[in-house]
Amino acid sequence: MQVKKEEVKNALLLEAEKEFMQYGFEKASIRRIVKKAGTTIGNFYNYFENKEALFSELVDDEYKAFMYFVNSHNQQGEPEVLLDTLDAGQLREVLNQFVGTLIPVFSQKLFLLTSRSEGTKYENTKSIVLNVITEHYLEHIRELNSNNGDNKEIADVVGHSFLEGLLYIIEKYTDEKLRQRLINEHILFYFLGTMAVLGDSNREKPC
Amino acid sequence: MQVKKEEVKNALLLEAEKEFMQYGFEKASIRRIVKKAGTTIGNFYNYFENKEALFSELVDDEYKAFMYFVNSHNQQGEPEVLLDTLDAGQLREVLNQFVGTLIPVFSQKLFLLTSRSEGTKYENTKSIVLNVITEHYLEHIRELNSNNGDNKEIADVVGHSFLEGLLYIIEKYTDEKLRQRLINEHILFYFLGTMAVLGDSNREKPC
Amino acid sequence: MQVKKEEVKNALLLEAEKEFMQYGFEKASIRRIVKKAGTTIGNFYNYFENKEALFSELVDDEYKAFMYFVNSHNQQGEPEVLLDTLDAGQLREVLNQFVGTLIPVFSQKLFLLTSRSEGTKYENTKSIVLNVITEHYLEHIRELNSNNGDNKEIADVVGHSFLEGLLYIIEKYTDEKLRQRLINEHILFYFLGTMAVLGDSNREKPC
Amino acid sequence: MQVKKEEVKNALLLEAEKEFMQYGFEKASIRRIVKKAGTTIGNFYNYFENKEALFSELVDDEYKAFMYFVNSHNQQGEPEVLLDTLDAGQLREVLNQFVGTLIPVFSQKLFLLTSRSEGTKYENTKSIVLNVITEHYLEHIRELNSNNGDNKEIADVVGHSFLEGLLYIIEKYTDEKLRQRLINEHILFYFLGTMAVLGDSNREKPC
DNA sequence: AATGAATGAGGGTTCATTCAT
DNA sequence: AATGAATGAACCCTCATTCAT
DSSP states (O other): OOOOHHHHHHHHHHHHHHHHHHHHHHHOOHHHHHHHHTOOHHHHHHHOSSHHHHHHHHHHHHHHHHHHHHHHHHHHOSOGGGGGOOOHHHHHHHHHHHHHHHGGGSSHHHHHHHHSOTTSTTTTHHHHHHHHHHHHHHHHHHHHOSOOTTOHHHHHHHHHHHHHHHHHHHHHOOOHHHHHHHHHHHHHHHHHHHHHHHHHHHSOOOO | OOOOHHHHHHHHHHHHHHHHHHHHHHHOOHHHHHHHHTSOHHHHHHHOSSHHHHHHHHHHHHHHHHHHHHHHHHHHOSOGGGGGOOOHHHHHHHHHHHHHHHGGGSSHHHHHHHHSOTTSTTTTHHHHHHHHHHHHHHHHHHHHOSOOTTOHHHHHHHHHHHHHHHHHHHHHOOOHHHHHHHHHHHHHHHHHHHHHHHHHHHSOOOO | OOOOHHHHHHHHHHHHHHHHHHHHHHHOOHHHHHHHHTOOHHHHHHHOSSHHHHHHHHHHHHHHHHHHHHHHHHHHOSOGGGGGOOOHHHHHHHHHHHHHHHGGGSSHHHHHHHHSOTTSTTTTHHHHHHHHHHHHHHHHHHHHOSOOTTOHHHHHHHHHHHHHHHHHHHHHOOOHHHHHHHHHHHHHHHHHHHHHHHHHHHSOOOO | OOOOHHHHHHHHHHHHHHHHHHHHHHHOOHHHHHHHHTSOHHHHHHHOSSHHHHHHHHHHHHHHHHHHHHHHHHHHOSOGGGGGOOOHHHHHHHHHHHHHHHGGGSSHHHHHHHHSOTTSTTTTHHHHHHHHHHHHHHHHHHHHOSOOTTOHHHHHHHHHHHHHHHHHHHHHOOOHHHHHHHHHHHHHHHHHHHHHHHHHHHOOOOO
16 A cells, blocks of 8 residues: 655645645645645654645755855846846847746745745745845946935835736746746836836936 | 723724734634733624624725725726826826825725735735736737737736735835825836836837 | 533643643643543633643642742751750650641642653752752751761762652642651651761760 | 664664653653664564563563562561661671672662553552562561551651662662662661661660 | 554644623 | 633644555
8 A cells, every 4th residue: 555655755745835835834734735645644744844844845945046046146246238228129138048047046936935934934035035136126226326315115115016026927827938938028127117217317318 | 891892893903903914814813813902702702793704894995995996997097197208207296196096095904905815705806906907007008009919917917016016015114105105106117117118119219 | 501610620620630640741631631620622721821831820839839948948947956866756746846837838739849740840849859958968967977078979869768758648648647647757767867877976875 | 784683672772771761661752762773663663562562671581580589588588687786887788798689689670660661561560669668667667666556658658768769879870889889878777767766665775 | 674654543732603691 | 791611623743553665
């Protein structure tokens, strides 16, 4: 009656991921997970130390990779060329390549980490990411705009909206190509939107 | 020894709102609510039929008002003047007046309705709102852009980001003036962003 | 179907005391307790915050009283007259009065505190008591005996034996008169035993 | 890859003894034992039928030896010479030889048998031993004292204290020399204490 | 001999809700 | 109106033991 170990573990991980996606960490039920995975509660604890260890096994690699990305990205920055044009078509092309390299980062696991992790040690991930985005955003607009006195809250809101949009894409659109296109457009939207809001006062319309 | 009915009910509603804001409907605990409200579990059920009725009492008026607003807004539309200019400064002024009339709509209760209602009959509110926004958005870009073949998903993402930003403002920034300014900027950002993304191919740069 | 609150609580306390006496804190089962007390698990938590709070309610007064006794006793000491004679009959009389004043201290609860409290915050009570007894014992024999170099371990053993005997009386003999007599004899035994062991070298046989 | 059978078994016995010493039979965890012994739960059951069989293997020889000792000791008795003197110094010497012969009996296993066996078939060992001691004690004082009417409970208490002291030495003091010295002093204490309590009425002070 | 997967009962605890007082 | 006692299901988790491999 025994099944090979990996099968059960994979079934547990698979059902757990669904359960966490649907309910979040705290409302997820181990009883439901093991039932759907076709095993028993007792057996669950042969595979995972506890509920949080199960969650960790799902997201920890992603978490580390993402933190590594965040740190290295901070130093490296994005393509300079972005700042050379406001033409949507050209930007799309540049972004497409750039985002292509980031695709592994924007996995479903990132959604678990940021939006379904309440009650775990990862529960601050979203605010960490938000801080990074906000800082990043503020740096950019400081370059363009001198009077940055009261932009903190705006950056907070823009960063939050941007992040939620990104996470929404990751959660909902699993087809890889579509996802990449949507991420492209999403970033493009925020880039052009920012330029448009700030731009009028900064740039000479050169025609 | 009796306290006037309204006082108790108000205390319950007050603490319930905080509890639902913090935990969401399902993780909210009636025991905690009554304790903080200074009454007892038994008495709670003299005022409310059950947990969901309590939630309803907090949000139902808002829900109806919002649905009414959504429906009437669909017919009435927003200020035409928005379409006449892309100057951020002028748009700000117009928006400021427009948003001023909407402020009552963007209350904390709307946040409860959309983001803390899982497990209640209101749990679909966010997707309803999202649909409205998305439809709205699609209509606008259809006016501006002929090839609207595959914009549905983009509209979905833009709508979602926009909505999440709006809800974030409502949740986090309670000072009325700041909130209105942030909402203004938020709408402006989306308006200009949309124009910028679409605009290059549609508008003659008239200089 | 409801019973007056105090009845249920008392039933719970009564059965809990039996359960803790028989099994100790950790092996005691709340399910068994509530079953014997004629109520349900859910209801148990209307009366007590958790298992340890139940234990505390049984022993905390006793714990405080005992600690107070220990501290004040340290300063006050026992009857001087004990040191004036080695006649068992006389000592019995003196001890009888002395022990009479201590009877409330030597309750069944003290047994719970020292011998059934593993896993609770009281689990160190026995070693505290043992330290007090040992220190006390060492002081006495230092008065009588100059070469106290290596008596620490002996005092430890004597103290432990004495304490275990005392707790055994408390646990097993519930009749108050018998208990007092046994405590008397117990103390007497340790007093005379100590004198006998040390005495040969210290006292002039005065005949 | 296989380890020799005896090594595994010995490792299990070793860790089991520690575990039983620390937690007692019922709270001991086979999972912890096998982990510390470097093997697995499944393999454990190749060596021992179940948890109780493991405990038995640790203590059964000791149990039988002790029971044999108890029975033969009952017939044989202790050195007559003990009764000839009350001088502590002389008694120490006699006892030292006597106790030396008993040392194997007073092993750590005896502690397991009496104080960590709850839940096993050995759980009555302590009360058996206590009965033996008590009977023994009563016989002695009957020789010395005619009015033995109500000494049963006192013997019970004295026996218990004596036994607990002995077991405490065995548990805590593992250095062989120190242990023997403490056992000597312990027996001496009880011998002299008993004499002192009874003695006044029985012996002529011969000076 | 060795592994660890599998089981099911039981551990303490929280919950929304009902209802007698 | 107010109290809180009562219920039972569900929560996460640990346990000794069995057994297929």
